Amino acid sequence: MSDLARLVVVLGPTASGKSALGITLAEHLGGEVLVCDSTQVYRRLTIGTAKVPPPEQRGIAHHLTDLVEPNELFTAGEYRRRALETLADLGRRNKLPILTAGTGLYLRALLEGLADAPTRSEGLRKRLRQKAERRGPGYLHRLLARLDREAADRIASRDTQKIIRSIEIRLLAGRSVGAIHRSGRTGLEGYEVRKIGLLPPRAALYRRIDKRVERMIEAGFIEEVRELVSGGVPADAKAFQFIGYSELRAHLDGSLERVEAIRQIQQATRRFAKRQITWFRKEPGVDWLAGFGDESEVAAAALRIAQESRL
RNA sequence: GGACGGGUGGGUGAGUGGCUAAAACCAGCAGACUGUAAAUCUGCCGCUCCUUGCGGGCUACGGAGGUUCGAAUCCUCCCCCGUCCA
Numbered sequence A: 001m002s003d004l005a006r007l008v009v010v011l012g013p014t015a016s017g018k019s020a021l022g023i024t025l026a027e028h029l030g031g032e033v034l035v036c037d038s039t040q041v042y043r044r045l046t047i048g049t050a051k052v053p054p055p056e057q058r059g060i061a062h063h064l065t066d067l068v069e070p071n072e073l074f075t076a077g078e079y080r081r082r083a084l085e086t087l088a089d090l091g092r093r094n095k096l097p098i099l100t101a102g103t104g105l106y107l108r109a110l111l112e113g114l115a116d117a118p119t120r121s122e123g124l125r126k127r128l129r130q131k132a133e134r135r136g137p138g139y140l141h142r143l144l145a146r147l148d149r150e151a152a153d154r155i156a157s158r159d160t161q162k163i164i165r166s167i168e169i170r171l172l173a174g175r176s177v178g179a180i181h182r183s184g185r186t187g188l189e190g191y192e193v194r195k196i197g198l199l200p201p202r203a204a205l206y207r208r209i210d211k212r213v214e215r216m217i218e219a220g221f222i223e224e225v226r227e228l229v230s231g232g233v234p235a236d237a238k239a240f241q242f243i244g245y246s247e248l249r250a251h252l253d254g255s256l257e258r259v260e261a262i263r264q265i266q267q268a269t270r271r272f273a274k275r276q277i278t279w280f281r282k283e284p285g286v287d288w289l290a291g292f293g294d295e296s297e298v299a300a301a302a303l304r305i306a307q308e309s310r311l
Numbered sequence B: 001g002g003a004c005g006g007g008u009g010g011g012u013g014a015g016u017g018g019c020u021a022a023a024a025c026c027a028g029c030a031g032a033c034u035g036u037a038a039a040u041c042u043g044c045c046g047c048u049c050c051u052u053g054c055g056g057g058c059u060a061c062g063g064a065g066g067u068u069c070g071a072a073u074c075c076u077c078c079c080c081c082g083u084c085c086a
Helices: A018-029 A076-093 A104-112 A122-135 A139-147 A149-154 A160-173 A177-182 A202-218 A221-230 A245-252 A258-281 A296-307
Strands: A005-011 A031-036 A096-101 A191-198 A286-289
Touching: A005 A018, A005 A104, A018 A031, A018 A096, A018 A191, A018 A296, A031 A076, A031 A104, A076 A096, A076 A104, A096 A104, A104 A258, A122 A139, A122 A160, A139 A149, A139 A160, A149 A160, A149 A177, A160 A177, A191 A296, A202 A221, A202 A258, A221 A245, A245 A258, A286 A296
Parallel strands: A005 A096, A005 A191, A031 A096, A191 A286
Antiparallel strands: none
8 A cells, every 4th residue: 555646658769659558548537648858848849849739638637748938948857856746746736647758858857857967057058058169179078077977978079069068067066966966866756657658660660650640741840840931940949950850841941842741751750759669668667569559459558567566 | 687885792883904702882780879859879790710809711793614823803705684776
């Protein structure tokens, strides 16, 4: 007899049917859906991020989408804060939280917490970038090597993004990345977490991805991107880094054929799915199901897993 | 029937006598990743063996022969594809 609240997590690669399964589980178990997806937190990115349209939500509340504008930056830390608030809210209303997770980092940030590292500093990053441009390739990595040998050894010299983050932590916190990480982090407490992983056969998943991209185009994905552009979202906005949005923006300004854009989107999505699978494989304590979340046998199995109690 | 051009590893395609299991790119596979994460980055990618080594063996550039110490690369014949002429 525990007083732990329950949290059901549905995780898996894109197009594996997480959303559908989440809704099914919510219907049967009196739950609400918490989306854990780094792109769905953006408003006005709807078709391309595969948000569930309201009619298909079947009355199940969906949280943690549409939190910021397309030109804003969102972070794992911010996601964790918002998710904790939402969890507390569901707890008060006695609803079962069902987290549908496609963004591994955000899921980990919520479940395991983040180290006590400083949040990103745009000013510092800008200065580092400018300096790097003047000093040429390799400069940032050499700088990091001087500041934090351990971090530099771990990060590839061309991985500018991670190098900058490490320099930032070292400079702002005054401590090495390793030291900060070793000092621990606080994970989610008070929940019994059940993780259900969707892992459909690779070939079938890829086929579904290709088809889904076509359906997105038919559903008006290109128009959605056109509205973002005409709505004043700048070319360097976060939103235009996402799969589909970058290709279609190129298509709209005439530098990419429509068919070629679609091909590239499908390609990028397949690769993305691959990376998600790599990440989730390491996730501890997952009950894996070898199918799509909208298949009835999979849903039945998931329902059993979600309900059974683990000692 | 004739004249050219071409047939290279899953795909595109470079390579015109040794440094070539064969560039590059794509696809694929595997991995890393604690505040940009749908991002960013890394490795593998003919088969095989082991004492896993800048290691050994085998197979490979349409087919069969030949020249050569040595051929994807040169020669001969054949097959196939494309364009053009009849």
